[in-house]
Structures are given as C-alpha cells and as structure tokens.
Amino acid sequence: xxxxxxxxxxxxxxxxxxxxxxxxxxxxxxxxxxxxxxxxxxxxxxxxxxxxxxxxxxxxxxxxxxxxxxxxxxxxxxxxxxxxxxxxxxxxxxxxxxxxxxxxxxxxxxxxxxxxxxxxxxxxxxxxxxxxxxxxxxxxxxxxxxxxxxxxxxxxxxxxxxxxxxxxxxxxxxxxxxxxxxxxxxxxxxxxxxxxxxxxxxxxxxxxxxxxxxxxxxxxxxxxxxxxxxxxxxxxxxxxxxxxxxxxxxxxxxxxxxxxxxxxxxxxxxxxxxxxxxxxxxxxxxxxxxxxxxxxxxxxxxxxxxxxxxxxxxxxxxxx
Ligand SMILES: [Zn+2]
Numbered sequence: 672x673x674x675x676x677x678x679x680x681x682x683x684x685x686x687x688x689x690x691x692x693x694x695x696x697x698x699x700x701x702x703x704x705x706x707x708x709x710x711x712x713x714x715x716x717x718x719x720x721x722x723x724x725x726x727x728x729x730x731x732x733x734x735x736x737x738x739x740x741x742x743x744x745x746x747x748x749x750x751x752x753x754x755x756x757x758x759x760x761x762x763x764x765x766x767x768x769x770x771x772x773x774x775x776x777x778x779x780x781x782x783x784x785x786x787x788x789x790x791x792x793x794x795x796x797x798x799x800x801x802x803x804x805x806x807x808x809x810x811x812x813x814x815x816x817x818x819x820x821x822x823x824x825x826x827x828x829x830x831x832x833x834x835x836x837x838x839x840x841x842x843x844x845x846x847x848x849x850x851x852x853x854x855x856x857x858x859x860x861x862x863x864x865x866x867x868x869x870x871x872x873x874x875x876x877x878x879x880x881x882x883x884x885x886x887x888x889x890x891x892x893x894x895x896x897x898x899x900x901x902x903x904x905x906x907x908x909x910x911x912x913x914x915x916x917x918x919x920x921x922x923x924x925x926x927x928x929x930x931x932x933x934x935x936x937x938x939x940x941x942x943x944x945x946x947x948x949x950x951x952x953x954x955x956x957x958x959x960x961x962x963x964x965x966x967x968x969x970x971x972x973x974x975x976x977x978x979x980x981x982x983x984x985x986x987x988x989x990x991x
Pocket of ligand 1: 821822823824825826839840841844845846
C-alpha cells in the first residue's frame with residue numbers, strides 16, 4: 672500500500688529555509704562566518720565526490736558523500752562565481768552552496784576535492800535527505816547560471832537575499848527576479864483495469880512511462896492534463912485527480928502528478944513526441960514492477976526516483 676503523505680524522491684531535505692532571516696544581511700554575514708556553517712561544492716551543475724580512503728570500502732560499495740569546502744582553504748572564496756547561496760539551517764548549522772564553475776576542468780583545486788558527478792548518478796548513492804538537498808541546490812544554482820542578465824532591460828543582475836533573488840543593476844529598472852520553477856503535469860491515464868503508457872525513442876529497451884508535458888499560460892492543471900493526453904495519445908479524459916508532486920531540477924521543473932480516467936480508448940499516437948503508446952493490463956504492469964536484471968525487451972517501468980513510477984505504483988495499489 673502506498674501512503675499519500677509519503678515523500679517523493681528529491682523531497683524531505685529537512686532544512687529550515689529561514690526565509691525571513693535570510694533577507695537580513697547581518698544575520699547572513701554571521702552565518703557565513705560561523706565555524707559550524709557548511710559549504711557544499713558545486714561545479715557546472717555537478718557535485719564533487721571524494722574518493723573514499725583506502726580500506727573504507729564496504730560490501731555495499733564505497734561510502735559516497737558530496738564534498739563540503741573547508742573554510743580554511745583560502746582559495747575558494749576567490750574561485751566562487753557568486754557569493755555562497757544560503758540553503759537553510761539544520762539546528763544551529765547553516766548550509767550554503769558554493770559554485771566553483773569558474774575553475775577550468777582538471778584544475779588542481781577541483782582535482783584536490785573530488786570527481787564531478789551528476790545528480791542522477793549520485794542521488795541513489797546518498798541518503799534521501801541528502802538527495803533532496805542536492806536537488807534543491809541544482810535547481811537554485813542552475814537558475815543563477817541562466818539569469819545573469821535582466822530579462823526586462825538586458826543589464827547585469829546582482830545577487831541579493833542570500834542567493835534567492837537577483838536584482839537588475841540598472842538604476843532605472845531594478846527589476847527583481849526570483850528563482851524559476853516550471854510546472855509540468857505528469858499523468859497516468861487508466862480505465863480502471865488498464866493504463867496508458869508511452870515510450871520515447873531515448874528510453875531504455877522495453878521502458879514505457881506515464882505521459883507528461885508543460886503547463887501553458889492561461890491553462891489550469893486539469894486542462895493541461897487533458898490537452899497533453901489528447902495531443903500525445905488521442906485519448907479523452909475526465910476525473911483528473913491530483914496525486915503528489917516532485918521537484919525535478921533538470922533543469923527547473925516541478926512535476927505535478929495526476930491520475931485521469933479515460934473516456935475513449937482508441938489510441939492516436941503523436942509520433943513526433945512518442946515512439947509508441949499502448950494500453951497495459953494491471954497484471955502486465957504488476958509483473959513489470961517486480962522485474963529486475965538485464966533488459967530483455969520485456970516491459971520496464973520508469974526508475975524508482977521518478978514520480979512516474981510513484982503514479983504507477985499508486986494505481987497498482989488502488990490509490991487513485
Ligand atoms: Zn533591468
């Protein structure tokens with residue numbers, strides 16, 4: 672059985688984001704200078720992973736952890752491309768993220784810290800709260816990288832409020848820019864005992880997943896679900912029900928998960944978007960949910976870190 676209050680992957684970091692305190696420059700300066708504060712290193716959207724010390728390997732594999740910077744290293748405040756971004760506090764300990772993207776690949780400082788590693792690789796080697804923290808950092812720093820200039824007048828923007836706002840430096844403009852999150856709907860369409868899943872050409876062998884798409888301006892979430900299902904699979908839906916959500920910082924989405932009941936059953940697949948879409952019986956999907964081992968062409972479900980998998984598991988459990 673699933674539980675509606677269960678956290679999806681990439682949620683549950685457990686940090687207090689201190690959204691009021693972080694607006695105060697004095698408070699932030701104290702946290703930046705506090706010896707217990709922690710500074711997570713990020714390089715071009717990837718996290719640095721230290722090699723485990725010799726002999727530290729366990730039967731489950733080497734212990735993996737993202738690298739935090741030592742405040743005693745004199746070089747990193749110069750290497751940082753922007754002031755450390757404040758993430759939140761955990762008890763008395765403040766967490767910051769430091770973007771070291773200005774360092775060239777293979778720079779000795781980087782080599783001394785660890786190996787740059789993608790979140791999707793690292794997420795399953797760390798605990799769930801850490802995976803959530805890393806997703807938060809990837810989303811926030813990714814936004815900074817793509818919003819260095821004002822979208823209104825084109826002038827350079829500056830970072831304020833601990834990295835949670837950028838302000839245009841043009842005195843006649845001063846537009847404030849906030850971290851961006853793009854809503855996307857993702858939905859499992861079913862008719863009770865069968866569900867619709869599609870596959871994109873880039874998917875691994877045999878994998879099918881839920882349909883998904885971005886919400887457009889002037890559209891409710893329910894309308895976006897109905898439109899995307901009609902566009903991608905030619906199916907008319909009703910009874911669109913919200914299930915749960917998941918931050919998906921690849922680069923800046925928030926996935927909003929739904930179940931929807933099919934009114935029509937004839938598939939008309941949009942071959943620009945999908946390679947195939949099909950109806951699957953509950954038993955076929957259940958058998959696929961148990962499947963492990965090498966790919967052999969039989970049905971595979973999306974990975975465990977995805978809300979798509981959660982929507983499928985919830986449907987299997989009768990929680991729709
Ligand atoms: Zn401006």
